[in-house]
Structure formats: C-alpha cells, structure tokens
Amino acid sequence: MTSQLPEQIPFHRPAIGEGEIDAAVKVLRSGWLTTGRKAHELEAAFAERLGVRHALAVNSATAALHLALEGFGIGSGDEVAVPTYTFTACGEVCAYLGARPVLTDVGDDYLLGPPQLEPILTSATRGVLPVHFAGLEVETAPLRELAPDARFVEDAAHTVPSIAERAGAGRLGDAAAFSFYATKTMTTGGEGGMLTTDDDDLAARAKLMRLHGISADAWNRYGAGGSWAYEVAEAGFKYNLTDLAAAIGLVQFSRIDDLAGQRHAIAARYDERFRDSALVQLPPRRDPADHGWHLYVIRLELESLDVDRAAVIDRLAKAGIGTSVHFIPLHLHSYYQRRYGYKPGDFPVAERLFERSISLPRSIGWRARSSRSSTPRATRCRSSDAGLAGGDQAQPRRGAGPRRGDRPAARGSDRRGRGCTRLHRPGHLRRTPRRPRRPGIHDVEVPLHGPGRRGGRPRRHRGL
Numbered sequence: 001m002t003s004q005l006p007e008q009i010p011f012h013r014p015a016i017g018e019g020e021i022d023a024a025v026k027v028l029r030s031g032w033l034t035t036g037r038k039a040h041e042l043e044a045a046f047a048e049r050l051g052v053r054h055a056l057a058v059n060s061a062t063a064a065l066h067l068a069l070e071g072f073g074i075g076s077g078d079e080v081a082v083p084t085y086t087f088t089a090c091g092e093v094c095a096y097l098g099a100r101p102v103l104t105d106v107g108d109d110y111l112l113g114p115p116q117l118e119p120i121l122t123s124a125t126r127g128v129l130p131v132h133f134a135g136l137e138v139e140t141a142p143l144r145e146l147a148p149d150a151r152f153v154e155d156a157a158h159t160v161p162s163i164a165e166r167a168g169a170g171r172l173g174d175a176a177a178f179s180f181y182a183t184k185t186m187t188t189g190g191e192g193g194m195l196t197t198d199d200d201d202l203a204a205r206a207k208l209m210r211l212h213g214i215s216a217d218a219w220n221r222y223g224a225g226g227s228w229a230y231e232v233a234e235a236g237f238k239y240n241l242t243d244l245a246a247a248i249g250l251v252q253f254s255r256i257d258d259l260a261g262q263r264h265a266i267a268a269r270y271d272e273r274f275r276d277s278a279l280v281q282l283p284p285r286r287d288p289a290d291h292g293w294h295l296y297v298i299r300l301e302l303e304s305l306d307v308d309r310a311a312v313i314d315r316l317a318k319a320g321i322g323t324s325v326h327f328i329p330l331h332l333h334s335y336y337q338r339r340y341g342y343k344p345g346d347f348p349v350a351e352r353l354f355e356r357s358i359s360l361p362r363s364i365g366w367r368a369r370s371s372r373s374s375t376p377r378a379t380r381c382r383s384s385d386a387g388l389a390g391g392d393q394a395q396p397r398r399g400a401g402p403r404r405g406d407r408p409a410a411r412g413s414d415r416r417g418r419g420c421t422r423l424h425r426p427g428h429l430r431r432t433p434r435r436p437r438r439p440g441i442h443d444v445e446v447p448l449h450g451p452g453r454r455g456g457r458p459r460r461h462r463g464l
C-alpha cells in the first residue's frame, strides 16, 4: 500500500524523533500537563545558551512580541517601525495596543536597514521591530544609533538563539521573540515561543501578563509547597506554554545545533545547484556560517523567464515539490490598506522581492520512504524536473515554465522521474539507504509523502 503512494517533497516536515515522542508521553503520564517544571527547564536552557537574564516561555512568538511591546509601555498614539516584509504578527501586536505600525521598505537583503528606518522616524516612534528574515540577522547597531530612544524588539521567529559568546539574534535588541511554530527552526509541538530580555522590569511585567495578570502561575499554586492564594493585578493574557509543549521543546532544543547543521547542509546543496543558474538568484547572506537558514528563498530572474512566479510554483507543485512564499508584504493586505491607508506601490523593493521569491523545501524531518517500500526513486530524479537548476539547465530559455507538450507531473501510476528533485551531484546518484546514518536530507533524495495522499499538491502547513 505504502509503496504505491506518490513521493513528494513537502515544504516542511518537522524533525520530530523518538526523543520528542518519549518526552511528550512522559509528560502525559506524569499528571502535570500545563506550565510547570518542563517550561521552567526550557526557559533556563534558553537563557543560559543565549546569555540573557530572562527567558519566558509563551505559546507563540506573537505573544512574545505583544508582551514585549506592552511591557515597554507602548500604547495608544505610539508608533512602531515595522518592515513591510514580514508576517502580520508584527503589525497586529501594535494594533492590539492601539499603537500604529509604521511600515517601511526593506533592503535588497529583505532586512530593515538605516535607509529604510530613517525616513519614518518621528517623535512618536517608541518601538522598532527588526525582523531577522529567513535566519539572516538584522544589523541593529546602526539602527539603534538612529533611534536611540526607541525600544528594539527583535522578531527572532526565524532564528534559533545564538550562543552567548556570539551575541547574535536574541542579543541585538532590548528584547527578542522566538517562535516554536511547527515550521520553525525548533518546535514545541506545533505552537510555542520565547520572550528573552536582559531587562528586569520587562521580565517582571511579562511574567505577570502572560498568565492573566495573576501574581502566581498555576505551577506555584498547585505544585508542591504552592499556595491556593493568588491576586489578579492586571487584565493579562493567556500566553503560557504548557509542559507538554516544553518537554518536546527541550528535546528539540538539545538538537538545535545538529538541526542547524542539517539546514546549512541543505543550503549548501542548493547553493551548489543554483550557483551557475541564470534563472535563479541565491539568497542573500553575509557570513554564511551566521545564517540560520530557516528559509532558503530563491529569487527568480523574471526578466529571463516568460512565466511568472505563480507558474513556477505551480509546476513545482505538480512535480510534488512543496514551496511557500515569504512574505506577502503587509502593505499589500487589505487590513493594512483599509486601516492605515497603505497601497500597492508604497514599498517598491519589498514588492520586487515578493513577486520573485520562492521558499524552497528544507525539511530536515522527512525520512526516506517507508521501510515497507521496495522501490526508492531517488535514482530516477532529473534535474530538469524543477527546470531551474544550474549546469546543463542553466541556459535561460524563454518559457522555462510549463510548455505545451510538457508531460504532466507525477500522478497515479505514471511516476517515472517526476515528483522528485535532485539535491545531489550527478555522479553521486545512489539508492536511498533503508536506514540513513542519520535522518536527514544528507542521505536521502526521496521526498516524503503524506499518509493517504495520492497525487495532488503536497500537504502544507500554514506555510509560515
């Protein structure tokens, strides 16, 4: 049965191993599910690695962003600088507080830089949200010189915490928000986040506000030696992270360097394949070693193609290759247009990036097809399947997208050489080992399939 399923490369598949599963089961058997020892352990591990005074586990990066802005006292009438090239979480948390997200363009590296920040600064600017897009860190020092009185809250949703000695993401602002959403660099089982800061006042406020504004968390109330007494000091939020999630997160956290290494290896392979392509621009980077490679975002040379980005995505999907697009700039969404008056054309660099960017699969969680399967297809991939690779495929041709006469993508029983992509060099074709030395893209070329799916588009997460 399994062997008849079409093989697909999902845009993302979380790297959940037996360790995470065991940890979750242990918590389920423990009698304590919500915020408790595991959440505190995760906080301690995070704070230690990052070298910050406080790490507060929450249920999303959105919650962390909200708590940070709230804790810094940002509210009605205040302005917060937000790059338009981001997820809506950055804008919506400002709106929660009655503050105005003041959008701005980004540089060619997708990041907020001084030329974009300077023109939107006013006397009302109280906050700046630099977004470490795709895992590439924003250089915040020059931004901070421009806005010395503003609070900088890093959107670190695309990064893992850097190590203390490096003082990278998580140490570049007054606070940082990490995401453990399903597709992120680590996950706590689907949803989760962390707020980090060296600011004692912010930490105290966020601790209070993340759990209803009550003076003691459930752990203190119901744990050994806890008290039934609590006081509601504020109208807070319900943002705490459960122990079930934290237990999964602790195992993921212990693997983050390994997972990062695998993402780097994937990025290196993509680099190698696309380096000579005239149709694709490699993602921006400074020092490649410092890139988190949460996303590998290529840019199409649309001028050399007579298809648009949607057609390329469609063709990849038909070949079983899941992709995503990061991001639809905020000013192109109806909410930001209706509420704040933004319109298409406002931020030309972001729009130019948007219309040509594609995030490629970088699932380190997928394994070789089921051991029940008998016919691995890794050996049958053709680099022409995606039509974008370098080498022989590098010659730009008009109509690199689907052409009349192109055979349809893998479906049903006709599966030869399609529905797969090649992430290896031609001389290195080999069968997928049944038991890869370590699970990951290093050893296998065969895409995952979703259970029960037969053809059609790869199953996708929200795609963020």
Ligand SMILES: Cc1ncc(COP(=O)(O)O)c(C=O)c1O
Pocket: 059, 060, 061, 062, 063, 086, 087, 089, 090, 131, 155, 157, 158, 178, 179, 180, 181, 192, 193, 464
């Ligand atoms: C740049 C960025 N910021 C914030 C978020 C929000 O993260 P979460 O889903 O953990 O709230 C995301 C999630 O997709 C993101 O990509």
